[in-house]
Amino acid sequence: MIFYFSGTGNSQWVAEELAHKLSDRATPIMAAKSDYSPAAGEKIGFVFPIYAWDAPACMYQFISQLNLNCDNYIYMVATCHSQAGGVDKVFKKALAQKGLALNAAFSVNMPNNYLLAPFLKIDSEAKRSKILRQAQSRLNEIAAAVEAEKNIISIKRGLSILSKIAPLFRRFSSDKSFYVEKAKCIQCGLCAKICPMKNISLTPFPEWNGNCAMCQACLHHCPTEAIQCGHFTKGKKRYFFKKEYLPHD
Ligand SMILES: Cc1cc2nc3c(=O)[nH]c(=O)nc-3n(C[C@H](O)[C@H](O)[C@H](O)COP(=O)(O)O)c2cc1C
Structure with a gap:
């Protein structure tokens, strides 16, 4: 079983692709049973x-x-x-608290959906294709490692100091920053x-009620880009995963 969370579809595609390659099933955590009994x-x-170098x-x-x-x-x-960042270390600790071990951890680069800083925008079409092409072969590697039950940590960490920001991100991120341009x-x-x-x-305009994952799904899916x-x-242009973006050559 593969449990997944996804805001703009990248992780959903990854989960579903891996499920396909491994003859497994992928379920969103919101619909999953917490007392799941694996065979x-x-x-x-x-x-x-990844949100601020963490899960x-x-x-x-x-x-x-x-x-x-x-x-x-x-x-x-x-x-x-x-x-x-150091997501696997934090994730391993969370699993350990439930008496579970983490055997393998992987990261896979996907198109950007984070726009909340002045210098960040979505990827150009050419860059998006390149990222997705690399992701397709990365998923083959990951599926092979999982199939063989390898004990492996294969994470692109970046600067370790950045992982220290994750707790701050948690404390200060809130849906109070979302708003709708009513005219749009x-x-x-x-x-x-x-x-x-x-x-x-909807009142009838959208209102955010304090239980936000900061996933940006609302912002990126809004057909008139009214959500900021x-x-x-x-x-800034919006992005959410579409199968038609996958390179086929
Ligand atoms: C709130 C937020 C924080 C993010 N932080 C990071 C980050 O620290 N490092 C990174 O490489 N990407 C970061 N991203 C980009 C996403 O991890 C990436 O686009 C991801 O594939 C989106 O997955 P999804 O489409 O399943 O929601 C961030 C995105 C969001 C919305």
């Missing part, structure tokens, strides 16, 4: 995006409620734009439908 020999995977808080919440009770092979795959909003309700945390109510977050998202 003997079944591999357990966790796939999620999303909702992933740790899911693990804290998990009642797996097994010594099956366990692996994690973090999708990130470039650097996953067509009240289609897609933001509320797409939100994996079910954190958006903080000071740096206006005028």
